[in-house]
Amino acid sequence: MGIQLYNTLNRKIEPFKPIEEGKVKMYVCGPTVYNYIHIGNARPAVVFDMVRRYFQYKGYEVTYVSNFTDVDDKIIKAAEEMGEDVMAIAERFIQAYHEDTGALGVKKADIHPRVTDTMPEIISFIDRLTEKGYAYESGGDVYFRTKKFDNYGKLSHQSVEDLQLGSRIEVGEKKEDPLDFVLWKKAKPGEIKWESPWGEGRPGWHIECSAMVKKYLGETIDIHAGGQDLAFPHHENEIAQSEALNEKQMANYWIHNGYININNEKMSKSLGNFILVHDIIKQFDPEVVRFFIVNAHYRSPINFSDEQLESAKAGLDRIKTTYSNLQHRLEETADLGENRDKWQGQIEELHNRFIKEMDDDFNSANAVAAMFDLVKAGNLYLREKHSSKEVLQSFIKRLDDMAFVLGIQLKQEKALLDEEVEALIQERIDARKNRNFARADEIRDELKEKNIILEDTPQGTRWKRG
């Protein structure tokens, strides 16, 4: 069975059928770069990175595009406040975005288009919408004529009537209709601006994605992704723009991740209850943050707290400990293990379960459970008197596979200890041989102060960082 995924368009889990055999074209809405990202912003970066990795693991060739909104009202405002240039701010936070998501194990997109680099396509897109009667100029702005697009509301499953009843839609003076949204904004004096057929200005927020998708991926793509809060109005508006112009379905699958909450409330910049990735990774290993995110299903809301991260850290440590124990054993094994077929069979069974769970709408929560079962099997195998290289390698290989999909790193680079510590460990080994346990315990405590934890195994003394 292949990959199935929940499609917001139909509110159903559907089998994935690529437009082109073996290929996936995927677009993920990226950030507006005027600040460091908070962990709520990090969630889509992480979960869709995982989706991408999974497709790759299954042998698909993925083209992954994710934009940067590098000019808009918020950046302009931030620029004023900080007394900095708009472009300089954008550049700075694009770099920060790469650093923060990189720390979380997110691979860069194949293409990271920016609004400011897509201006000709955006302008031409708007121009053609006006030609087709879907857009109109009004006082230097250009608006999309929402009611002319018949399928408006198909993604968020809202009817145009109900949307109008919503009391909070503002009526712009320049709009023909309250539901119309802006494609092009006239520049105020002193603002950053571009030339257009409607005078100097800049693009509205939604149009960039429509233009970028078309430019880099085509008129119909496989998957369009983003946070749940983008479904309306952002994605709805993208659909309206793109489908009005291209007269083709914009994306076959729309997928949306759930929020990260704090005290059961959505983490958001406007509520001010956010935690920056930049800050949290000083307190916790970034991998722990990633593991925490992939440990839940991507569509479920997750509550964020230090306690939860501690729990995630303990779980991740369990996996890492087993992994490194397997590696050590592999280096030392005399290759004598019995019951190879039994163990190999079990490893494959757990790997298959992992795949089955990921196939089922990227159920990484269950996939992680399968991984923990593999860890447990590995620990049981490590208790056997003899082990075979072949079986140890299978354990390691399958853990590596799972770690790749989840985006966590199990392989530790061989850290070196300074000579002093090295000497203390040796002294302790000698002390234990001489049954001088008082001294041995003293050394162990001393090293623990330095965050080095010693373990005496049947294969000798091992150390790790705490």
Place this chain on the structure above:
RNA sequence: GGCGGCAUAGCCAAGUGGUAAGGCACGGGUCUGCAAAACCCUUAUGCACCGGUUCGAAUCCGGUUGCCGCCUCCA
């Protein structure tokens, strides 16, 4: 008002008809010079509440309560 989600052990979290995954924490044990790691055992006769359908329901249907989200910039 419209649309949608959630409610499962001390904490987190899977599970959409066949008798409750997994992680963390707690307790007991094995191993160990002692630890650590690991393993074993224990931990929800019950899945917000009330009805109903069914041989059988956490799962389906109806109702109730509570919490959250979108409808406005937001991942």
